[in-house]
Structure formats: structure tokens, C-alpha cells
Amino acid sequence: MxxxxxxxxxxxxxxxxxxxxxxxxxxxxxxxxTNGTMILRIEDTDQTRFVPxxxxxIMKSLEWVGIKIxxxxxxxxxxxxxxxxxxxxxxxxxxxxxxxEGNAYYAFDTEEExxxxxxxxxxxxxxxxxxxxxxRMMMNNSLTLPEAEVKRKLESGDAYVIRLKVPxxxxxxxxxxxxxxxxxxxxxxxxxxxxxxxxxxxxxxANVVDDYLMQITHVIRGEEWLPSAPLHVLLYRFLGWExxxxxxxxxxxxxxxxxxxxxxxxxxDKAGFPLFPYNWVDPTSGELSKGFQESGYLPDALINFLAxxxxxxxxxxxxxxxxxxxxxxxxxxxxxxxxxxxxLKAQWFNQQYLKAKSNDELAEFLLASLPAGSCTKEKAAxxxxxxxxxxxxxxxxxxxxxxxxxxxxxYDQQVVSKKWNNDAVTVLTAYSxxxxxxxxxxxxxAKTTLENVTTTLGIGSGKIMQALRVSITGAGSGPDLMxxxxxxxxxxxxxxxxxxxxxxxxx
RNA sequence: GGUCCCAUCGUCUAGGGGUUAGGACAUCAGAUUUUCAUUCUGGUAACACGGGUUCGAUUCCCGUUGGGACUACCA
Numbered sequence: 001m002x003x004x005x006x007x008x009x010x011x012x013x014x015x016x017x018x019x020x021x022x023x024x025x026x027x028x029x030x031x032x033x034t035n036g037t038m039i040l041r042i043e044d045t046d047q048t049r050f051v052p053x054x055x056x057x058i059m060k061s062l063e064w065v066g067i068k069i070x071x072x073x074x075x076x077x078x079x080x081x082x083x084x085x086x087x088x089x090x091x092x093x094x095x096x097x098x099x100x101e102g103n104a105y106y107a108f109d110t111e112e113e114x115x116x117x118x119x120x121x122x123x124x125x126x127x128x129x130x131x132x133x134x135x136r137m138m139m140n141n142s143l144t145l146p147e148a149e150v151k152r153k154l155e156s157g158d159a160y161v162i163r164l165k166v167p168x169x170x171x172x173x174x175x176x177x178x179x180x181x182x183x184x185x186x187x188x189x190x191x192x193x194x195x196x197x198x199x200x201x202x203x204x205x206a207n208v209v210d211d212y213l214m215q216i217t218h219v220i221r222g223e224e225w226l227p228s229a230p231l232h233v234l235l236y237r238f239l240g241w242e243x244x245x246x247x248x249x250x251x252x253x254x255x256x257x258x259x260x261x262x263x264x265x266x267x268x269d270k271a272g273f274p275l276f277p278y279n280w281v282d283p284t285s286g287e288l289s290k291g292f293q294e295s296g297y298l299p300d301a302l303i304n305f306l307a308x309x310x311x312x313x314x315x316x317x318x319x320x321x322x323x324x325x326x327x328x329x330x331x332x333x334x335x336x337x338x339x340x341x342x343x344l345k346a347q348w349f350n351q352q353y354l355k356a357k358s359n360d361e362l363a364e365f366l367l368a369s370l371p372a373g374s375c376t377k378e379k380a381a382x383x384x385x386x387x388x389x390x391x392x393x394x395x396x397x398x399x400x401x402x403x404x405x406x407x408x409x410x411y412d413q414q415v416v417s418k419k420w421n422n423d424a425v426t427v428l429t430a431y432s433x434x435x436x437x438x439x440x441x442x443x444x445x446a447k448t449t450l451e452n453v454t455t456t457l458g459i460g461s462g463k464i465m466q467a468l469r470v471s472i473t474g475a476g477s478g479p480d481l482m483x484x485x486x487x488x489x490x491x492x493x494x495x496x497x498x499x500x501x502x503x504x505x506x507x
Numbered sequence: 508g509g510u511c512c513c514a515u516c517g518u519c520u521a522g523g524g525g526u527u528a529g530g531a532c533a534u535c536a537g538a539u540u541u542u543c544a545u546u547c548u549g550g551u552a553a554c555a556c557g558g559g560u561u562c563g564a565u566u567c568c569c570g571u572u573g574g575g576a577c578u579a580c581c582a
Contacts, residue, residue, distance in 0.1 A: 011582045046581055111580085127509045130578070161580050179512070188510050188578090196580040203582050227511055227577040252513080253575070260574055305519095308531090312520060316530050335520080338575060342518050345532045355545085390544040415542090447541090465541040477543030 004036035004217045008062075009207065011043045012054035015280035015289050016061045018341075019222065019254040019263060022306045026251060027220045028067045029307075029329040036217075040072030041210060042083040045200045052283055055083075061277035065299045066322050071214075079214040084206050091201040094209050094239060095162045095194055103238040104194060106160045107131075107141035108153055130190030133168035162195035164204075164234070172230040177218075177249040177331050184230040192231055204228065208235040211246055219246045220331075223338075224262075226250045249331055252310050253338040263341050265289055273343040277302075296393025297346070301353035305346045309339045319352060351392045359385040362397065369398035374405065382487060386479045400478065404487060407496050408474025411504060415466050415476035420504055423459045424467035430457060431468070432497040441490035443482035471500030 008024040010016060031038040040062070042055055055073070062069065071077030081087055098104035109117075114131070117139065121129040136143055141163070142150045154160065170186040194205040201209070211219060229248055236245040254263040257271055268275035268290070278291035292302050304320050312335075313320070313328040320328065354362070362384035363377055370380075383401045391397060430453045438445055450468075454461040469481050472493060478484070485493045 009582090013582075043582065049581065107580095114579090122508095125508090128578085129509095159580090163580095176512095182511070184511065190578080193580050198580080200580090202580070207582090222576090223512070224576055225582090230511095250512085255575080257518085262575075308519065310519090314521070316521085318531060337513050339520090340518060342532070345519065348532055351545095389546085450541095462541065469542065475543090479542095479544085481541060 001034045002036075002217075004030055004034045005039065005215050006031050006036065006218050006220060007039040007041050007211070007214065007216055008067075009041045009043045009221075010058050011046070011049070012051060012058065013046075013049045014051050014054055014282065015276040015278075015291075016058045017263075017265075018275050018277075018292075018306070021061065021065060021067075021277060021302075022254065022309060023220065023222055023251060024062060024067050025065070025303060025306055026249075026311070026329075026331075026334070027218075029326055030218060030220065030331060031070070032326040033329050037070045038068065039077070039079075039214060039216070040069040040075075040082065041214070042073055042085075043203065043206065044083060044085045045196075045203065045206050047085070047198065047200065057278065057280060064277055064293060065303050084210065085200070087206075087210065088200060090213070091195070091205055091209055092199075095201070095205065098164070098194070098238055099162065101238070102165065104162050104164050105136075105142045106150060106154065107136075107139065107163045107191075107193075108145075108158055108160050109140050113140065128188075131163065132187070132190050133166060136163075136165075136191055159197040161193045161197050163191040164194055164231070164238075166191055166231075166234065172233055174229055174233045174248060176226070176229070177247055178252075178334050178336060179226075179250065182226065182229070184227075186230075186234075189231050189234070192228075204231060204235065208232050208239070208241075212236070212239070212241050212244060215244075216246045218249060218331075220249045220251065223250045223253050249334070252335055254309060255338045255340045257341050257343065271343065273346075296395045297350050298353045298394065301350040302346065304353070305349045309341070310335050319349075319356075347392050354391055354394070355388055357388070359388070362388055365394040366397040366401055369395070370405065379487065386483050386487075390479060403473040403475070403478070404484070407492075407499065408470075408472075411470050411474050411500065412476045415470045416504060419464070419466040419470070421467075424464045425501065425505065427453055427457060427459055427461075427464045428468060428471060428497050428501055432494050432501070435490050435497075436494050438490045441486055441493065443480070443486040446482045446485045446493075468497070471504070472496050 006027040008027050010020055028038050030036070040059070044050060059074065069075055071079065071082065073082045095104060099106070117131070117135060118129040121135070131139065138144075143165075145153075166189045167186050171183055172186055172189070173181055173183045176182050192204050193202050195201055229250070233245070236242050255261065256263050256267045263275070265275055274290040274292045274295045274297075276289050276291050277293060279294045280289040280291065281287070282289070300321065303322060303325070307320065307325050311329070311333055314333060359381040360377070363380035366380045366384055367375065367377065383404055384397055387397055387400050391400065431450060434449050434453055435441065435446070438449065450461060454464070465481070466476060469478065470476060472481070472485065472488070
């Protein structure tokens, strides 16, 4: 396949939604697969929705998940600038060309007039309340107003927009790589605003112009754009760029985990899972959106999970590195139906990726949660090695390793009431004495010593294991106790057992 | 309401005119284990419905139903 030029074109209006990450991922995979170019274009033509920090957030997020940008705001490139607000002057000439050739017109209608028009149509029971080939002749625009009047308005600085003059009876067809041929009658397309009254283009004009100028070969975007794709085709045609028109691929949507509808932050909050790469605090509302990073997810696991939401390799392989995804990816294998977002599956991937990491890598997660210098890297690696089979999130190391760094402040009452009995006290008393004489406690020594004690006393070791565990860790469950004791060392183990014996004796 | 898109286990999906409809997550049971977890083994579980086409449809076509997206001077 020829090298493609694809773009991810987010709007900096807030945190980057996970669906956006998947869109970026599919673009990226196709780019890498074909040795092509991945472009990041910031679509900030709506100045009223600009949110400070959003653009940086988007770039940081893409970087975290491993999506590298070839051309963009910070990387630069042959088609700079890559921020649409900085390309403002470019769009005007194309709008002008459309006007000159009779494919667009000036419209002076106020918001109230537009509202009144819609209400009027609604009242008559019209199924279509759009600014269209029928309604445009009843409005204030350069099609209905005398030429002199239009000229006067333009010169006196009256507010105006430029609208596309959609042909009135024509079938517009486009080929979507995922859905095949899609046809829409031009009657259904309204006379979309191309240039807003503030002089900025709308998405429709800007994206077509930029995709053409930036020589984009494939437009891979969410399905929510499918209804306006015919409009874009029209624009390519009127601008004389039909031959250079990119190929379209409209991705299936990410759906709520239960019920129906597009996945939203509300659903994620309700179900208690993140929906954004990093935590994001909305600068105006102060509202927090939880991030995958802070929630303990690994970027590779997230990517693997996301890749499989709407795409599959057709084999039974489940675990894919980014490089493997690149070589396995094809647009043909993208599905058509929306995919429910199942966080449990994401957790499973995370667990798989965590387990596959080396103890040294894992140690970093534990060390990060500890005061500097409180634990050696070797010790942390050893602890993580023991813990890695029982961990789902990166922060699980810290919580599960807690007892290594602090003696239990309290004991699990359930375990105590069930397992703390005379046998346990007898064995633990003898065991602690036996351990006290051991200098270098190994897991092996801890085990044989315990066996010696229990056989001598004639008490099954199984009966007191829980009591031993609770005395050392405070909890009824956890990792291999003998190895844990080795890491803790005999002095600490003995002191913990003795402490438990003195505080729990009465129970 | 209108337009467009979509439809295989609870979820993500493979498959495709004749299959015991496959895998993964989740779930259930058993085994292993010093507990919990891991791991292993096994089980439950799906072609939305109705018409065609055909010797034969889950697969192809049409319709119904259901769901979704869009319907702004937002992207």
C-alpha cells in the first residue's frame, strides 16, 4: 500500500476522550503500516469553546499511549501552521471562490429570524426545518436581496455568514472504506454555514480545505461525521478537488457499557472507571475527569484494549504490542457496529501487561509510592515479583506491599475471631521463640521451622496459618507468607508475632 | 419527526449457503495452593423477527423490530 497521509484533528475543548484516542490510534496504525505520515491538526475554529491547556493535554496524552506525531503544532512540517486559528486567512479565498462561482452566498439572518423560520416550519408540520433550497428564498441573503442592498450591507459591516448553496435535486454518493457506498439526497443537506460571522470558517470548510492542502489521503474519523460526509464531497466538487478527495473511513462508535448510547463521561463516573488518558480538571467548573494513568493502567494495555474495540486481527492472538498492531492492522478488518465499552476487559489486559513486566520495571511503581530512600530497588523488585500474580493496577503494588513497611495497626477481625484460638497461640509462641535464634531467615528456613514446631506440638500447620498471617500482615489473605517473612527478616517477624500474641491473647 | 448507519453468547468478536457456530472477557463448577489471587480443566451461554431466493439459510435480498449517529454561526 502507498504511504498514506492521515490526520487526527481534535478540537481543544477539554480532555481527550478515549474514543478520540482510538480514532488517533487507527490513524496512527495505518500511517505506520504504510510508512506514511501522521499529522496532528488542532481544530480550534470555535473561539468560544477554547479551553486553556486542552491542546497540551491532547499532545501529552497521545505521547503517553505511544502515538507519535510526524507533523503538527510542535513538530512543524511542510504545511504549517497546524492550528486552524492560525490558518484563518487561508480559508477566505476558498469561500470567495465558492461565492464567485455561485456555489455559496451571503446570509444576513439574525439568530431570531432563523429561530422564527424553524418554528414556522415546525408549525406547518414540515419534516425538515433546515436552511435549504426551499427556505433560502424566504430569508435575508444575497439570493433574495437586491444586489445593491447586499453590497451596502457588506460595506457597512453588517454581520453575515457564508452559506453553501446545496443543489436542490441530486443524489450525492461517496464510498466509505468501512461501509461501502453511502448515498444521500441533496434535499437532506442544509445550506451549511461555511464562514461564521466572526470570520472563522466552520469545521466543514476548514477540514476540507486543510485536508486538501495537507494532501491527506485517508480521513479516518468517528461515525458521527457520516451524515455530513456528503456535504464534504460537495465541497470537494465545488472547489474542483474531486480527484484529490481523500478516502473516507467512518469508525463505529464507542457505546455505554450498559444500556445504549454514546459513551460519555457521565457513564464512566457512574460506573467508576476513567475515560481520559490523564486526570483532567476543567478550568472553569473545577470538575475532575479521571485518567487511566492515575487509575493504574499501563499505556500498552490501554492501546491493546482500544485496538480491539472495533477491530480484530482475525486470528486468536489477543496480546499485541504497538509494533504488532501496526503490522496486523488493516482498515478492512474494522467492524461496522458500535462497541460497548467493557472496563473489565481493559482490566484483564492491564493485568496481563503487568504480569509480563520484569520485576525491576515493576519496582518503579512501588518505589514511586514510597518515601525516597525507604526501600532499596532490589527489595522493591523482590516484593513486586512476589506480588505480580495478584495485581491488576499499578497502584496495587503499593497497597498490597504496605505491610512490608508498616507493622499491622489492626488485625482483620473476621480472621481473628475464626482462627485465633488456643492452638494458634501455642504454636505462635513456640514459633516465635524458634525464629528468634535464626539470623538470616529464608523462606525455606521459615517453612521448616514452622513444620518442626507444629509436628512437635502435634497441631496441623494448616490450622494456624491464617493466624500466623494475620499476626504478621494484619490481613487474612495476601502473597506467599514464607517469602514475605524472608523479606521482612527474622527480627521484624518475631516482633510482629509477639505483638500479636500480646494484643490478641484476650480475644 | 426526517436522513443516514448498524444488528452472532451478558460483553468484545471469528465465521460464512450444508460447521458439534470458534476464541477472549465475565460467570459457574472442579483441581492446584499456607489464605486470597494466579494457573489449569470443564460447564452454562448467541446467529432479533417475518418474508423471499435456494435442494438447503445464521450467512444473500426485502421488510419489520430494535439500537445508534446526525439534524447549530460545535467540532
